[in-house]
Amino acid sequence: MQITPLNPEDPLELGDFELLGRIGHGGMGQVFLGESLGGEPAAVKVIKPSVVDSESRLRFAQEIEVLKTIWGPRMAAFLGADAEAEQPWLATEYVDGPDLARHVKTHGPLPPVLTAALGAILAEALSAVHTQGLLHRDLKPANVLLGPNGPKIIDFGLAAFTESSVSLTAPHQVVGTPICMAPEQAAGVKPLTAAVDVYALGALLLFAATGHYPHEAATPYMVFHLVTDPGTAPDLSGTPGELVPLLSGMLAHDAETRPSLTDVVQQCRSVIEAQGMKIAQARRRLTAHTAEQRHRSTSVAPHSPTVLWPAPASDPSGTEITPVDLDTPAPIEEPAHSPTLVAPGPSAKETPSPEPPTRLDPSDGSRHGRPASNRPPTDSRRPTAGTHTLRHSVQARRTAERLRTAYAATAPF
Incomplete structure (x- = not known):
């Protein structure tokens, strides 16, 4: 996962979390790498000031309540939040690994057996979510992180209580990501059922096994048309034969004909056991495989920085801001009774403003990578040395070292 230094305008702390760097961003907010008072690393999500209003706060508060409701080893754990703060924020467990899309x-x-292992893990995790009366509604490769302890599901911002009569969307409003959206969800059918997450998981597993989605097109409108057309079958080209029955069932147009999540787990087990493996072995092999691939990618050029510092204005190609980079439409919304879709938010990649690189030298107090001239007055943003001790866990020291290495490789002087 790529981490970049804080910008001068970024907060240094939110609640009891000290912010150490930027992880990624989207149309609604920014995600920071943070650290708790006890040294626990966290992903801290903040709503952008430009979009903070009563509705965004309500949506954010709903996401917080959802995260308080769910738990499990395959969910990024809830660590803290404040929806009423001037800058509403939400902290969850930091998973040190790339998302499935990346x-x-x-x-x-x-490989097929590892795709089946991933399917069993995620289906079981989603089943626990459904037991709480919730639907994820936006499961996609970018929302599954491949951490050192296995995959974890993130981003329950669109999750909804299946029996709730309260909704933040209009009756004909469609919210989600088209490439992994079930036909009934794309058509605006309500209430939705657990089958929408089964379909989304099928689209995710198809991508994991083949690198493409069930329906792809040049525009979101065309994707919506393909998804909702009962006469257009999902594209299963390149799918390994042993996975075709499973994925064709999960991607069925009719929600009632899709398998339950329990059936998905059983079918995934059958694929694994047909290869002479046990499910526990396949799960361990999946984690080892993703960790090995990640290690290879970082060891090809051992002296290359693993964290990209914002490049000079003359070299924008060297800049990476976010770990999420799908060549597909961003989540979009369709206003009620209108055929026009709201334009997606900012691109997942953006070139930072041309600022001169700054030294990450702890001796001058600029641990956040800010030039001395840009650091805020001590009494307004930062406690004095006598009242505040900087927290440096192993994770924080590793991050700082990566930033220093990246800076040394790109500094113009």
């Missing part, structure tokens, strides 16, 4: 783009599709 992994497949970098290393290619997963």
Whole structure:
């Protein structure tokens, strides 16, 4: 996962979390790498000031309540939040690994048995979510992180209580990511059922096994048309034979004919056991495989920085801001009774403003990579030396070292 230094305008702390760097961003907010008072690394999500209003706060508060409701080893744990703060924020467990979309783009599709292992893990995790009366509604490769302890599901911002009569979307409003959206969800059918997450998981597993989605087109409108057309079958080209029955069932147009998540787990087990393996072995092999691929990608050029410092204005190609980079439409919304879709938010990649690189030298107090002239007054943003001790866990020291290495490789002087 790529981490870049904080910008001068970024907060240094939110609640009890000290912010150490930027992880990624989207149309609604920014995600920071943070650290708790006890040294626990966290992903801290903040709503952008430009979009903070009563509705965004309500949506954010709903996401917080959802995260308080769910738990499990395959969910990024809830660590803290404040929806009423001037800058509403939400902290969850930091998973040190790439998302599935990034992994497949970098290393290619997963072998069939590992795809089946991934399917069993995620289906079981989603089943626990559904037991709480919730739907994820936006499961996609970018929302599955491949951490050192296995995959974890993130981003329950669109999750909804299946029995709830309260909704933040209009009756005909469609919210989600078209490439992994079930036909009934794309058509605006309500209420939705657990089958929408089964379909999304099928689209995710198809991508993991082949590198493509069930329906792809040049525009979101065309994707919506393909998804909702009962006469257009999902594209299963390149799917390994042993996975075709599973994925064709999960991607069925009719929600009632899709398998349950329990059936998905059983079918994934059958694929694994047909290869002479046990499910536990396949799960361990999946984690080892993704970790090995990641290690290879970082060891090809051992002296290359693993964290990219913002490049000079003359070299924008060397800049990386976010780990999420799908060549597909961003989540979009369709206003009620209108055929026009709201334009997606900012691109997942953006070139930072041309600022001169700054030294990451702890001796001058600029641990956040800010030039001395840009650091805020001590009494307004930062406690004095006598009242505040900087927290440096192993994770924080590793991050700082990566930033120093990256800076040394790109500094113009």
